Amino acid sequence: MTNFIDYLLGGFSSGAVIALMAIALVLVWRSTRMVNFAQVGQAMFTTYIALTIQQQTGNWLLALVVAIAAGVVLGVIVFFLVIRPVKNSDSTGAIIATFGVLIALQAGAGMIWGGDPEGFVPPVDNSGLEIGGRIWPFSLYDILVLVVTAALVIGLTLLFTKTALGLSMRASAFNPEVARLSGVRVNRMLITGWAIAGGVGAVGGILIAPVSTISPTSFDILLVFAFTAAVIGGLDSLVGAVTFGIGTGLIISLISGYSDSSNAPVVALILLALNLLLKPDGVFSHHGSRSV
């Protein structure tokens, strides 16, 4: 039982990061009805930028802010350079193109920062807290990760439900034609979706970096988990992405604890397959059908 609680506790912060990456995938899906497989590549790239800043200045907050800004810019660049020209032909082409971007980003990062895994120093202590005479697998850093994630999720929820921009973005996602006829500049909303997704992904990257390590391909596995969480959540639901992101984190932690961490991706893919067989629209989807 003690093991179970330990494993569970250990899964929360990685679950939060998976949730963030899943949110990024959902935001892009809601904008342009496609999955951006370059999302983790963009996050990897911005995390390298953050790493460089932290190594130079030692200032984590500065690194975070610059990473978010870079993520936003990168999101817009990817939209314009790759997605937009392909988008008009068909969406399968655009999805393949995002794989191209992923590979290009990984190659680029390798050329700039080298291929060896590097450590990322956490801004607060990452060793287990000692409460009641025992050390728990839960650190101050885990708390920071959860707080930042919660703040971001609350912020996004308020943005989407309380602001004119959020309403315009939702309307553009649900029905672009009606949105345009209502005076919404839909194209700008799509770009904004990609931009916010890039920023959210950047936060996810910088949060996971101290726990894993960073290399050009170290976030690839995150894509598997985030994609699973996003799809099970219904691909267009923030609530779904958060719920199943954290859920995936917990499951991975339990599997890694009781068996071996290399089993986790397999289990994630089995869950994904089961979901697509049993409830293909996802659990929290607004829509009746979709194609992945």
Next chain:
Amino acid sequence: MLETIELSVSYGAVQALKGMNLTVPRGEVTAVIGANGAGKSTLMRTIAGLVKPQSGQVLFDDVDITGKKPEDIVRMGMALVPEGRSTIPELSVDENLRLGGLWRNKQERGEARDQVFALFPILGERKGMRADTLSGGERQQLAIGRALMSNPRCLLLDEPSLGLAPMIVTQILELVSNLAKESNIAVLLVEQNAVTALRVATTGVVLNLGEVVKSGPAAEISSDEELRHAYLGY
């Protein structure tokens, strides 16, 4: 005032509109009637900027708006209520309304919203509910309400009677016709349901296969038996 001059639209080899000339004055309803496939929806979508015409012009208060984007056209004061109760089901009633005038300032939006609630009290009662919980007639009111949020000088109504009970259609159209008079709005109404449309309209235009076959006072059109048999099917 809305005018189309020699407006032609084609989808590939199919010519949907052939040199259409139309004038829609302010303060009254102009009804364009005709069978399915006559080009009615194409006309509306072209005026609203969703479809690019092959040739010809659309003038709105003497400004050429041909080929402008729909989001710019609505901001200029021309609002389209597209066919099929174009509300967004996932949004609340109030959100659907707000969407119609987001670019306007807060005070203007508030006033427009009060006017819409005065016109359609049911929308005020249901404002917190999701749009897909409304009945068909209520959703049509919501779609018109959203268009009114943009404070239009010209309102385009595409087949508002579709799928609604005749009594509700009459109510809604009479309301629209009063609105046209009171707020001095130019209303272009496109309908398959000719009888009801001509009852509220001042001018009637009969469209067949992309061409105007007859236009004149609505009463004249509705009493022209030959026309009715040939193009309107009743």
